[in-house]
Amino acid sequence: MRKKAIIIGAGMAGCFMAICLAKRNYDVIVYESRPDVRLENYDSGRSFNLTLYYRGIKAMKELGVWGEAKKVAVIAQGNVAHYENRKVYDSFDAKGNEILYTVHRNKLNGALLTSAEKYENIEFQFNTKCVGVDSRKREVELEKQYSSSDQRESRSGSRQARTISTTVKADIVIGADGVNSVVRSFIPTESEQPWVKQYEDWGYKEVHISAEKTKALQLRLLSTHTWPRPDSLLIAFPNPDASFTLMFNLQLEGGKSFVSLVSEKDITAFITADFPDLKPLLPEIIDAFQQKKIGTFVTLYNPLWHDQDFMVLIGDAAHAFIPFYGQGMCAAFDDCLKFAELFDRHNGDVAKVFPLYQENRKRNTDLMAELAKENFIELRDKSRSPFFVFKDKADTLLHMLFPKFWQPPLYVLIAHGDLEYHEAYAKYQKQLLLSKKIGLDAALYALALPLIISGRFKKK
Numbered sequence: 001m002r003k004k005a006i007i008i009g010a011g012m013a014g015c016f017m018a019i020c021l022a023k024r025n026y027d028v029i030v031y032e033s034r035p036d037v038r039l040e041n042y043d044s045g046r047s048f049n050l051t052l053y054y055r056g057i058k059a060m061k062e063l064g065v066w067g068e069a070k071k072v073a074v075i076a077q078g079n080v081a082h083y084e085n086r087k088v089y090d091s092f093d094a095k096g097n098e099i100l101y102t103v104h105r106n107k108l109n110g111a112l113l114t115s116a117e118k119y120e121n122i123e124f125q126f127n128t129k130c131v132g133v134d135s136r137k138r139e140v141e142l143e144k145q146y147s148s149s150d151q152r153e154s155r156s157g158s159r160q161a162r163t164i165s166t167t168v169k170a171d172i173v174i175g176a177d178g179v180n181s182v183v184r185s186f187i188p189t190e191s192e193q194p195w196v197k198q199y200e201d202w203g204y205k206e207v208h209i210s211a212e213k214t215k216a217l218q219l220r221l222l223s224t225h226t227w228p229r230p231d232s233l234l235i236a237f238p239n240p241d242a243s244f245t246l247m248f249n250l251q252l253e254g255g256k257s258f259v260s261l262v263s264e265k266d267i268t269a270f271i272t273a274d275f276p277d278l279k280p281l282l283p284e285i286i287d288a289f290q291q292k293k294i295g296t297f298v299t300l301y302n303p304l305w306h307d308q309d310f311m312v313l314i315g316d317a318a319h320a321f322i323p324f325y326g327q328g329m330c331a332a333f334d335d336c337l338k339f340a341e342l343f344d345r346h347n348g349d350v351a352k353v354f355p356l357y358q359e360n361r362k363r364n365t366d367l368m369a370e371l372a373k374e375n376f377i378e379l380r381d382k383s384r385s386p387f388f389v390f391k392d393k394a395d396t397l398l399h400m401l402f403p404k405f406w407q408p409p410l411y412v413l414i415a416h417g418d419l420e421y422h423e424a425y426a427k428y429q430k431q432l433l434l435s436k437k438i439g440l441d442a443a444l445y446a447l448a449l450p451l452i453i454s455g456r457f458k459k460k
Contacts, residue, residue, distance in 0.1 A: 002027045002121065006140050006170040008130045008183050013315030013332035014176035015112035019063055020340045021174075022119040024348065029168075030122065031142060033129035033177075038110040048206055048295070049237035049245045050108060051076075051224075051326040052101035053415040059333035065115040072107035074238050076100045080220050082227045082234075082277065089220070098416045102224065102237040104245070108329075130177065131165075133186040135310045139167050172350055173311045176332075179300050181317035187307045195302040200322060200376075203252050203294040207284050209236065209244040216280045219244060226379065229274055231256045233380045246281075248288070249380075258294050297322040299369050305358040309351035314339070318358075319365035324376040326415060327368055335361055364421040371425070375411065395431075407431050 005021045007014045010032035018028045052073055060066040078091040092100050116122050125144070132141035146162040175183025184195065209217065219225060221242060227234035233249040251257040256274075261267050267286050271278055278285070300320035306312040315332035339357050346352045391409075398406040407413055410428040417424055 003171040004029070004169070005172050005174060006031065006168065007174040007176055008140070008181075009176035009178060009315075009317070010109075010113065010124055010126070011176060011178065011315070012109055012112055012329055013317075013336065014174070015109070015116045016059075016063065016065075016333055017174055017176060017314055017336045017339070018116045018122050019065065019119065020336050022116075022122050024340070024343060026121065026171075028119075028122045030116075030124045031128045031130060031140075032124065032126050033145075034126065036113070036124075036126050037106045038113060048105065048204070048247050048323070049102045049239075050105055050329055051237075052103055052108075053326060053330065054099060055327075055415060055418060056330040056333060057099070057101070058418060059330065059337055062337065063333075065112055068111040068115045069103070069108055070101075072111050072240070073101040073103040074240050075222060076102055076224050076238060077222045078220075079224045079226060082225060082275075084229075089223070098412065100224075102239075104239065130182045133173055133183055133311060135186075135188070135307050138171070138310055139169055140173055142166050142168065172309070175311065175313040175317040176315050177317050179298055179316045179320040181313065183311060184302065184313055184317055187304055187311055187313075189304055194304055195300060198299045198301065200297040200299075200373075201252050202249055202376075203258055203296050204250075205248045205258070205288050205292045205294060207246040207248060207281065207288045209246055209281060209284070211242040213281055213284070214242055214244055217277065227275055227278075228380055230380075232274065233376075234275065234278075248285075252294065258289070261289055264290075299373070301366070301369070305362065306354035309354065312339075312350075312354050312357065319362070319369065321365070321369040321372040322376060323372070324379055325368060325372040325411070327372065327421075330415075331365055331368060334364070360420075367421050367425055371410075371414070371421075 003026050005026040005028045007018055007021075007028060007030040010030045014030055014032070018030050021028050052069075057066060060069050076092060078089055081088045081090070092098055113124065117124065127145045129143050129145070130140060131143050133139075134141075142165070144164045144166065146164075173183065175181050177183055179197070209219070214221070219236065222238055224238065225234075225236040225244070231251065231254075234246060235249070236244040236246045238244055250261070253259045256270060261270055264286050267289050268282060271282055271285060298320055299322060300316065300318075302313070302318055305318045314335040316328065318335065319331065321328060321331075335357075338360055339353065342353045342356050342360075343350070346356075395407070395409045396412075399408040407428055408416075410425070413419070413424045413428055414421060419427070
């Protein structure tokens with residue numbers, strides 16, 4: 001007789017874990033509070049594109065879902081950095097491990113749902129939210145919300161939403177319900193709230209660049225684009241229809257922020273001064289700034305990922321970091337694969353698997369939380385520094401010449417490699433010490449100094 005697993009959350013982590021468990025002879029039911037993302041009129045409120053690196057692609061291939069995912073992804077051949085006084089194009093390795101795809105969040109989620117539905121022992125229930133989890137009774141409390149077409153009429157003649165409550169039993173419960181996880185709130189703890197959410201003082205809004213505007217802006221197709229500035233960062237991701245999704249990252253408050261840039265006059269002045277090449281996009285930018293909600297960046301620090309042999313967390317429910325290392329989804333996939341590896345090693349004894357899973361993954365995700373913050377600063381500020389530009393180029397060149405003896409830049413080592421995060425980081429830290437000992441850093445500073453003095457990299 002098959003055991004029963006309940007997964008709360010049908011996002012990418014939930015779908016991935018559903019397949020992992022289905023392959024291990026579990027009957028899996030996935031409950032999702034929102035509608036099916038594949039519906040035409042669905043809007044998750046989280047629309048920014050995701051980057052798919054070798055690490056994530058390898059994980060999807062291992063699970064057998066890459067075929068569906070690849071259909072909705074766009075390969076990026078390089079990145080164009082738009083500085084104040086120049087453009088710099090860096091090509092990607094489109095055939096080797098450094099391949100990069102971009103994909104719309106909902107499209108990828110839909111592809112994973114389609115892949116999971118092929119398993120006869122996986123069932124999805126949408127518009128059903130978790131309202132309670134009881135480890136002692138091994139039960140999950142649910143509320144099914146019916147759509148407007150299923151609403152009933154009250155005595156007064158008004159339409160009322162129809163909600164049905166139910167309780168279901170399970171052998172294990174997986175919390176894959178994101179950074180605001182309900183499942184996490186039912187894990188017993190000694191303190192009232194042991195986890196910490198740390199919000200950045202930056203936020204984002206998105207602007208759609210149509211294929212027509214892409215031509216007008218002369219944006220290079222099949223490439224990502226970045227506009228690094230001291231007090232803002234713009235990133236554009238290519239879409240399959242030759243359009244782009246532009247992500248505006250600004251401070252929440254201050255001089256050039258979402259709070260201060262509200263009027264059409266102020267927004268126009270800001271774009272004209274800082275991003276003159278984007279002036280043809282002003283109507284779309286003004287509309288986004290005035291109409292769209294501000295997206296926030298949050299890091300979740302969580303000391304407890306499981307409860308006995310019943311509840312366990314994966315993905316953003318267990319850990320969350322800001323998106324500037326492109327590893328949120330990859331980390332969730334790695335959670336599932338590590339869980340599956342330990343499950344097989346310990347013959348499905350989840351009482352052993354859960355704590356070992358947390359021990360292994362937490363040290364990696366805690367590290368990634370800090371690296372993501374550092375990389376945000378690097379994208380925003382250090383990418384404008386000649387030393388850091390030369391440092392990356394030197395690491396890349398030395399790795400090409402001596403691949404067995406010299407590591408590529410840390411970002412490449414992590415995103416395009418398959419070492420665990422802490423292993424990749426330890427390797428690169430050793431190399432940094434060596435770089436200083438042999439005088440490489442001093443040489444790079446000497447090369448960068450004339451450019452700094454000449455003002456070619458000077459911030460405006």
